[in-house]
Amino acid sequence: MRMTLGIFLLVVALGARAQVPRVIDIPTRPGVTQRFLFIAPEKPRAAAVLFPGGQGDFQVEPGGAVVRQKGNFLVRSRDLFVAQGIAVAIVAPPSDRQDLQGFRQSREHAEDIRAVIAWLRREAGVPVWLAGTSRGTQSAAYIATELPRAAGGADGLVLTSTVLNSSARGIDRPVPDMPLERIAVPVLVVHHKLDGCRLCPFTEAPRLVDKLTAAPRKELIAIEGGVTEGNPCEAFAHHGYNGVEADVVARISGWITQ
Secondary structure (H helix, E strand, C coil), X not given: CCCXXXXXXXXXXXXXXXXXXXXXXXXXXXXXXXXXXXXXXXXXXXXXXXXXXXXXXXXXXXXXXXXCCCCCHHHHCHHHHHHCCEEEEEECCCCCCCCCCCCCCCHHHHHHHHHHXXXXXHHHCCCEEEEEECCHHHHHHHHHHHCCHHHCXXXXXXXXCCCCCCCCCCCCCCHHHCCHHHCCCCEEEEEECCCCCCXXXXXXXXXXXXXXXXXXXXXXXXXXXXXXXXXXXXXXCHHHCCCCHHHHHHHHHHHHCC
C-alpha cells in the first residue's frame, strides 16, 4: 500500500490546521504569468517552493485539483509538509510554456521564481526555501546560483534525489556541474542510499556537498528503508522515497526550521 497508516493519520490530522488550498497566478515577465498551488498551515514556520521532477509539467486546475504529477514525491507529500508547519507553493510551468524541458536553467525561469519568492515572503512572512526533487533539483539549484538572497533569492535550498551526472542524452547540466560556490545560503541534500536511477547514484552525492563551499550550513542526509516499485527513476522507487515519505519530510522540515 503506497500510503502508510502513519502518513494517512498525519493527513487526517492536518485537516483542522491547514488553510484551504489556493491556486495563485502572478505576473512575472512581460505578458507571462506563473501559476502555483499554495497550501499553508495556520501559523507557518517556513515556506518552500517545490519543483517536481520529470518534464516539470505539473498542472493544477483553478479549483485546486492536481491533474498531473500526482505520483511525484514532493507533490504527493505536500500535505505532510504542511503538517510539519511548512507552507508550500508547487510551481507549474509559466503561461508561455507547456513544461520545463530545456527551460530549468534559464534566466526567465529564475525571474519567474523570484516573483514567487517575493509573493511568499509577503503572504507568509517567513523564510522561503527552494526544494527540488530529481530534475526539479536542476531548477532549484540553478535558481540558487543565479539569485542571491540580497537580490530576491531564497533563504535556503533543499535537494532531494539530485541529478548528479549527465549520462543520458538531452539532459540539462547536472547539479554538480553548476557554479555551486555561488550559493551562500544553507543547503540540505537528501538522497536514498539505494537510489537506482542512473542519473542519481548515491556515491556521487558527497561530491555535490563538497562543492557547496560558501554555504554557511550544509548536510547530506542518507535515507534507508522503504520499498521500490517500477522504473528506478520514477516516483515509487527508492528514488521517490516510497514508503518513507513521512520520515523524509519530517527530517527536511526539522532541518530547515532549526
